[in-house]
Amino acid sequence: MHISTIETSSLGDRSYLVDDGAVAAVIDPQRDVDRALGAAGERGVTITHVFETHIHNDYVTGGLELSRVTGAQYVLSEMDDVDFRHRAISDGEVLKVGAMRFQAMHTPGHTHHHLSYVLLDEAGEPKAVFTGGSLLYGTTGRTDLLGPEHTTDLSHKQFHSVRKLAEELPPNVEVYPTHGFGSFCSATQSSGNESSTIGEERQANPALTHDEQTYVDDLMAGLSDYPAYYAHMGVINSQGPEPIDLRAPEPVDAAALRQRIDDGEWVVDLRQRRAFAAGHLAGTMGFELSTSFVTYLGWLYQWGAPITLIGGTTEQVLDARRDLARIGIDNVTGAAVSSHEHLADLALAASDVRSYRVASFADLAREKDARELVVLDARRKDEHNASAIPGALNIPIHEVLSRRDEVPDGEIWVHCESGYRASITASILDRDGREIVLIDDDFDEAGQHGLIEES
Template identity: 40%
Template structure:
């Protein structure tokens, strides 16, 4: 049995193509279904069915679009209230897709109706368990995404689901989770690394470090940082069913056209490298450097129904940015504009960026506000003395906690979040210095 991992680093998630011979079963696909179709074509595979382990909270699923395009069954838990035709499955259901045997395991916790798929074949009777947001590598899926009232019962269910997987499946069974690769759907984890099997996870996974369910639940519920604001839109989008994502380059705008749209409420997002933004950017534009964290933080900091203009240069990849935003349902990209052209209309700004050596050598003893925009748990773990802690996603709403008459020096863990927050503060009239450096270099100076 062969498994093709289809990673989506922007969201920290994985989809899977499980195959035996020429027959494939696809689990938790993203909306850009052409990736899956191309992989299957390259491997000579015919998709027999598609399954989603749960109604996803962190991305818009491509399950319906892929199954519809290929004309194959789409497996979704029977109790999930969806607006489309699917194969309604329950715990213990078994499906034979050619040489593949797919067993449904109800593993609630991440969501109430969460399921895992155990896939076996004649050549691999031990098989693999596609665990979605249930048991992850070293961790489990977070349990607070449905509601505050459901968090404790789902935490208890998650504990029991992990034990069910470990107790009922052979220890050699490969574990293939969807979350846990940077996704905010993952809960607190351990540093130990297993061999990727159910037995390996029994040795290292945090859920098995707590023989008492009550202690585990208390620890889990106390560990949560906030999750991205756009998550609240993902469940409704997935219950309604989404179309395939086939991104195209946004319409090219002239500087005056883009400026007019900005005047009408569109948000100019500078997707260039942070270094380019530091040196020169159109006034009024917000830095959100394209990369692995791009869509998560843009969807966290700005309303999902906003109209966006991408500010680019010759090295930018606007199609990749559109694809990344489409993963989380942001689709109103009204155009792209060259940074230099928009600057000619709106004026040019810049941001001072330094490293921690420069900060400690030249700024540490001067009047300033040191702002830490990391998550609360990161700040609790280690911090620079005197730092004000406001997570990046709360800066806009807590800006009154900062004094606009005193310079603000912004840091995070490595520079991405500090740069984005510094850009926002610059647009609000603050005198900003961004520390674009690894925090470890700062802590080493203490």
């Protein structure tokens, strides 16, 4: 048996292709199914089954499309209420996939109907377990995605589900979670390990080292805000997603770009944050294409609104479209590509190009007492409460669109933990014509320059 990992670092998730040399199963595939098909092609195997551990809240599944393309059985919990044909599976049931066996194990917590799948060899011995959003590396899946009225109950169920896995499976069984690699579906930050076993988790996972109430209290206390687009994922996945469209968007010229900006449409610049600061079209938003891009754009996005992309290369635009499609943002109505540092070829007039200063925490330490300025912290509330610059105004990035009127007049120095969230926040405030300084620096540097006040 061979297990291939299909990484989606932009969402902090993993899918898996499991094969016996002839046939294969895919667990929790992403919407861009070409990657799973490519992995199967590399292995020279045929996909006959697609397994979902749960109805996902952080991405649009590719399971339905993969089953359509390959003719594979699409396997979901018998408790899931979905609008498409599938193979329902119950707790304890075993499905044969070539020489392999997959046994469903009901592990509620992340969702009520959540399943884990135990991979059995021909002798019926457990070799691996695919745990979805249940047992993660050094943590567990979050339990508040179905609403606050379910959180306490699901937190207790998550504890017992992880205990069930640890008690029923041998210590050498390898653990393969879907979440926990940066996904907001993780209750707390994972251990950072690239692999783990049941035995290793028995030694380190809080659900296995703490008593039930301590685990539940710590889990619930650690739950922070999660992306707003999550509200749409379960609905799309239950109804059955449409096939993905990864074609290049229609090209847009300078006049059309300006019209879209003036009409208040989402025109998103994908270039590096410092390039955006040095010169960008007035009225655009800067979302540097990175592993964090789709999470934060999806968090702020007005669902259903048309998006126009500006990239430094065609490949950048195509990569962004793929990322957006993974969370169901399909209304990409056009794109423009410019290799010019200051986008001169996309501006109708010199006044259409704006810029702002990029600085460091060392600069802030030198200049903060010389004149009046506003320090804006774009991190989450829990991050700000743990350690902050005295007097800084905290408006988390996902609240900036609705709260930007709270930012006082004057020169605004925007920071976060690394500069990424600050760069998006800066671009949004710049659309209002504000005087911006982007602090593109590691927050640890603030402490090194005497700016931090620990709580």
